[in-house]
Amino acid sequence: MPSIRDLSLADRIRHHARRLDGSHKDYDDLLDIIGNARFVLLGEATHGTQEFYHERALITQRLILEKGFTGVAVEADWPDAWRVNRYVRGESDDASAEQALEGFKRFPTWMWRNTEVVDFVEWLRGYNDAHAETVGFYGLDLYSMFGSISEVLRFLDQTDPEAARQARARYSCFDHYGEDTQHYGYATGIGMSDSCERAVLQQLRDLQTRATEYAQTAGHDAFFAAQQNARLVLNAEEYYRTMFRGRVSSWNLRDRHMAETLEALDEHLGAQAGKPPKLVVWEHNSHIGDARATEVGRLGEWNVGQLAREHWGKDDVRLIGFSTYHGYVTAASAWDEPPQRKRVNPGLPHSYEDIFHQVGLDRFSVNLRERNQATEALHEGRLQRAIGVVYLPRTERQSHYFHARLTDQFDAMIHIDETEAVEPLESPADQRGEAPETFPSGL
CATH class of the missing domain: 1.20.1440 (de novo design (two linked rop proteins))
Known part of the structure; x- marks a missing residue:
């Protein structure tokens, strides 16, 4: 049963949350939080949730259309993403987004060869065909x-x-x-x-x-x-x-x-355009949430979100996290095994996922930069879930949770209480001999 303290926090979050109802105005508040920042890092709590890909695409489209962002950098290898970049710029022989994504052949293929990414890449191609200033697609891994x-x-x-x-x-x-x-x-x-x-x-x-x-x-x-x-x-x-x-x-x-690849992109695109570029990053929460606010940071780990804040400053960088309480995810049971549609366990009691579930809204966003009763309480360290390409429900606590201080970790959080598994384009292709994406951490 939830504690009285947790219920009180849920009430405070509900008071300050922005409900997401699927309208075009859903992310007006988020774009206000982003302001004039040049780097927007969009996370995900799993590598296989349909809603995370879909909502990141919607936010990215608005950043491109309304704030002039000119590059999307993702947790993917440089040469495979460069092939997609050539397609969206109309410079390749690939006939479709699905064909342009064929470079992603290693486990886990579903991270980038899925229906949501196909739709977003086709949107980018259409946008670039209609505009003189094109938007690129790049890999950071x-x-x-x-x-x-x-x-x-x-x-x-x-x-x-x-x-x-x-x-x-x-x-x-x-x-x-x-x-x-x-x-x-x-x-x-x-x-x-x-x-x-x-x-x-x-x-x-x-x-x-x-x-x-x-x-x-x-x-x-x-x-x-x-x-x-x-x-x-x-x-x-x-x-x-x-x-x-x-x-x-x-x-x-x-x-x-x-982080160095992101810095190189910033310098290259700025030199080409004659002005500082604006870049969106798609990576797992564990890469884009400031590591200094987590228990792994205390062990000596750093990550892209931390390094970006240190390099460009907090005014130019926004870190946006995603979470879910339950539903389904596309993930494997072990390295190099085929993907499965797996049921996601409900969030552990007193975790951030559990608190957000108690808020009682299906989808909402929270501004973590504001000082109010909700964010003051969210500053307290709690368990947070991270599901990579391998999901092990039987060892949920040991395999998929760590402690974090949410308000130091992110600038905003988007919670989708029940989520669905992302749809892969096909079963994994033959491996090419190199280590799988995200090996050995899974994130």
Whole structure:
């Protein structure tokens, strides 16, 4: 049974909450909270909830139409998202959004190959076809080491065949691992074999040394994409070497890479447009909520939300979280297993999810930047749920909850009490040998 204290808090939240009823005005208050911020990070409490994708798309569309946002950066690998970017800009041979998303072949394919993402990508393509200032689609993650190697080589084959030959010689360091990044990480991490760190670092430096020449030859966007792929290889090589040493070091490397990619996008798009760009980020709550407000932050983890606030300042960054109490989610029971439509357990007693359920509204948003009785009480640490690509209901507390202080973690929270599983486009395709997306944390 809920405590009197919890019921009192629920009443206070209800008084200050903005009910979401599906109208065009749903996110008027949220856009006021965003104001003139240039970076809006939109979270999700799971990697497989239909409503989270749908509502993020609606918010992003309004940011593009009403506030001039020009880029969407997502928790996905750079080369796979770049293919989508080329499609939405009308620069590829892909005939549809579904075809443009075919680059996402690794587990968990449903994160980006789902019906909600298809609809949003088609909307972006239609918007870009009708407007001179186009909106791009970019990936922030670092799992595609071998895919990015292929993209660097493809770029150099077209622009500098001799440099391509040198790059192949450097990247051949990985050849005897059979494009198995986990094998590489284990062998180098425990000292069984030498790492390829020097080779990939030299390759990135060579690209950067000839930046002006390559940008003039291939175009600024093409060179930027190649440079990001080379940087991804460098950071992914370090990530896989540290992956078996502990969660904190590998997590921090990954989120540092994503933050640096966001910074690189800001600089590149600003130089191209002649003005500072505005970027929307789609990632899990665990990446975009300020880690300093969580128990994992106290263990030494940082994340994209924290790093963004530190780099650009709180005035230019807005962190928006999502939560749900119960329903269904698309998730696997173990790594590399097929996705299932799984029932989500009700939120644990006294958790944020439980408190929001007691508010009694199906959907609502809460402004966490305001000082009022509700936000003062929400500042108290409580359990918060995080479901990644693997969901283990039997070990719910141990596997999917951590303590957080909501008002320090986010600027606003959107709660959808009962949610439905996202619809994958198909069953997972054959794996390509690289580590699954989000491995090993699942988030």
